[in-house]
Amino acid sequence: MLLAACSSSKHVQTDLQEPPKVENPSGETAPSTALQSPGETIPGFTEAQEESVADPLESFNRAMFIFNDKLYFWAMKPAIRGYNQVVPEAARKSVRNFFLNLEMPVRFVSSLLQAQIVAMGIELARFTINSTAGVAGFLDVAKSSFYLEPQEKDIGQTLGKYGIGEGLYFVWPFVGPSTARDTGGLFVELFLTPWRLVNPAGAAAGIGMYDYFNRASLDAIEYEELINSAVEPYAALKNAYIQYRRNVVKNK
Amino acid sequence: MLHAVRGRIEQFILLVTFFMICTGMFPIMAEAVQPGPTEGIQALNACLLDAMKRADELGYAGRYKLLEPVLKDTFDFSFMGAKSIGRFWETLNDEQQALFMKTYTDWSIATYAGRFDGYSGERFELVSESAPVQGIVTVISKLIQLKEEPITFYYLMRMVEDRWRVVDIQISGVSQLALTRAQFTEVMKSKGLDGLITMLKNKTAGFAQPKK
Numbered sequence: 001m002l003l004a005a006c007s008s009s010k011h012v013q014t015d016l017q018e019p020p021k022v023e024n025p026s027g028e029t030a031p032s033t034a035l036q037s038p039g040e041t042i043p044g045f046t047e048a049q050e051e052s053v054a055d056p057l058e059s060f061n062r063a064m065f066i067f068n069d070k071l072y073f074w075a076m077k078p079a080i081r082g083y084n085q086v087v088p089e090a091a092r093k094s095v096r097n098f099f100l101n102l103e104m105p106v107r108f109v110s111s112l113l114q115a116q117i118v119a120m121g122i123e124l125a126r127f128t129i130n131s132t133a134g135v136a137g138f139l140d141v142a143k144s145s146f147y148l149e150p151q152e153k154d155i156g157q158t159l160g161k162y163g164i165g166e167g168l169y170f171v172w173p174f175v176g177p178s179t180a181r182d183t184g185g186l187f188v189e190l191f192l193t194p195w196r197l198v199n200p201a202g203a204a205a206g207i208g209m210y211d212y213f214n215r216a217s218l219d220a221i222e223y224e225e226l227i228n229s230a231v232e233p234y235a236a237l238k239n240a241y242i243q244y245r246r247n248v249v250k251n252k
Numbered sequence: 253m254l255h256a257v258r259g260r261i262e263q264f265i266l267l268v269t270f271f272m273i274c275t276g277m278f279p280i281m282a283e284a285v286q287p288g289p290t291e292g293i294q295a296l297n298a299c300l301l302d303a304m305k306r307a308d309e310l311g312y313a314g315r316y317k318l319l320e321p322v323l324k325d326t327f328d329f330s331f332m333g334a335k336s337i338g339r340f341w342e343t344l345n346d347e348q349q350a351l352f353m354k355t356y357t358d359w360s361i362a363t364y365a366g367r368f369d370g371y372s373g374e375r376f377e378l379v380s381e382s383a384p385v386q387g388i389v390t391v392i393s394k395l396i397q398l399k400e401e402p403i404t405f406y407y408l409m410r411m412v413e414d415r416w417r418v419v420d421i422q423i424s425g426v427s428q429l430a431l432t433r434a435q436f437t438e439v440m441k442s443k444g445l446d447g448l449i450t451m452l453k454n455k456t457a458g459f460a461q462p463k464k
Contacts, residue, residue: 235435239435250425
């Protein structure tokens, strides 16, 4: 469902309680109860989970939220509709695979910094297979034939694993919700994604915008569903993003 | 003579069996009446699938009517509703609590009736049921889609009034109860209960409108 200067985030970290996990017969790890209050059990989230991220720039963030939302519904959505008419879904997924393959260094370096040897191996194998048998990454053969899933690793997550707090909550134009920590992670990732270093900068920006647009053509439905069903969309997106990112940091 | 003895033996066995059931000494039979957590989610999944498959035939109102009893049986709306407005719940009088709870329940059912509005070959798959931890059992269920990645639902359930009921759903690590709570508490702070009720009613009415 969707998706942050570290000094101000110290209180956030103390609020985060690792919920006890339940190993299931299937091997999947299930969330379980997180908080016991007298007489009642609130499962799945801590009291602090609801509003524990600092948002002193709320006015700015709300303005950016509205900007992004209007940008999506007024400009991008109609453009996506036209794009989808012309470019078949399979081709759009191939383009997404191509960019995902090029972003391998982000996942590989993050895995390295997290000392996740297996994840490093998987990423290396995926890159080798997809860059060759997968025709320069357009086909995700590693996943379809070898069941090697892309590892959900990024620099913001890695910083979180090192104990760095989220910091302030931001909503950036075009990028969307983030935190100070994740924004720092995104900045580092710029230098780990080869095509972002293409010269001139205008060309790199153009490629980036196309990748962004293509992904939106495949995934924006999740954003739409969240916003359409939300009673208070700004709070919904913020909470969903924070919960999601905390889960990404918490998990192996 | 033999008939009379057999008749008395049968009467005795029936009497003992009845006594055991009444006193709970026959736990297998007594427990068989109540569905377990997995059975509860199985019934929910079956109903959702039915609503999806017959979406056009039923229309929004038909889907609402179909889903309402099953959702009320499956979810602990009283608990979820109270928790979704956090500390504000205690500040409401009985009348306000009843009004909020009705509006919250309507909105919850309307959300399902509005969103499960078509079928494209989806199916549900039950993955596992955890052992109880602090009275909570987690049932994992997947929605398998033809074109998209499967969605995994973690249903957190507890025993309420002799029935296992859902108290939260987590998807990709996002607690739906926490998500609702973040929104409702924000609205309560800025607009109060009347504002929240109005917004929920508007949302509920919106689900009834045909999609553009």
